[in-house]
Amino acid sequence: MAKDMLTGKLVALKKVRFDNLEPESIKFMAREILILWRLDHPNVVKLEGLVTSRMFYSLYLVFPYIEHYLAGLATSPDIKFTESQVKCYIHQLLSGLEHCHNWHVLHRVIKVSNLLIDNDGVIKIADFGLASIYKLCNSPSDEYWRKYKLPNATLFKPREPYKRCIKVTFKNFPSPSLHLIETLLAIDPIERLTVTAALQGELLSLPSSNKAPHDCGKIYGNYYKQQRQHRYSSLLTPETPIPCKEE
Secondary structure, eight states, X not given: OEEOTTTOOEEEEEEEEOSOOOHHHHHHHHHHHHHHHHOOOTTBOOOOEEEEOSXXXXXXXXXXXXXXXXXXXXXXXXXXXXHHHXXXXXXXXXXXXXXXXXXXXXXXXXXXXXXXXXXXXXXXXXXXXXXXXXXXHOOOOHHHHHHHOOTTGGGTSOSSOOOOOHHHHTXXXXXXXXXXXXXXTOSXXXXXXXXXXXXXXXXXXXXXXXXXXXXXXXXXXXXXXXXXXXXXXXXXXXXXXXXXXXX
C-alpha cells in the first residue's frame, strides 16, 4: 500500500521483480499488464498505472486501494451473510467474469482471498493467475483427453485421479445453488454453464440478486472501522476522515 503524493489517496502496489530477464518471462509479464489495461468493469480491479523504482530494477502495478477482501469477511464471527447478500455477491462476481470472458481472458484462480470488496459492497476481482480445481471437481478421464486432443496435455494431467466431491462438500446448500455450482464447475466444456447463462438463470435473475451493491454490502459496521483505524493510522493524518460508512 502507498499514498499518492498528488491526490493524497491510498493505492495498492503489486511488485513485479526483474530477477529473471529471460525473454519468455518478460513476455509473460507484458501480456499480463496488457490484459489488465484492457479490462474495464466495475467488478474487476482496475490497473491505474505503473511505477518504477529508482534504486532497484523493479516495477510496481498501481491499483485502487480496496478496504476489504471476501476471505476476511467470510471468516469474521461478527458478520453473517444473508441469502440476498450472497446472491448479490455471486451476481457481481459472474458479471466481472463475463466481462473477462468477453475479452477472452480466463482468471483461473477465483477464490475468496482474490475477491476484494469496497465499503459500498462492490466486489473487485483481483490477482489474475493460474490454479487447479481437480480436487473438488474430479480429474478429467482418459476419454476426455482423447476427445479434445489438447496440446501438451500431459503437463496438465494430475499425478493421481480425483473423484468429484461437489455434492458432498456443499451438501447443506439449497438445491438450486448446488445445481448452479455443479454446472459452473463441470470439467467438460460442453456440459459447463457459461457465466452469461448463469446470470440469466432463475436463481440469479431474481430481484434480490440484482440489488444495488450498497444495499447488500453495508455489513461491516464498527468492527472494520476499528480494524482500519488500527492498521493504517500511521498513514492518515488526524484531519483525514476514515472512509467508513456506518449502518
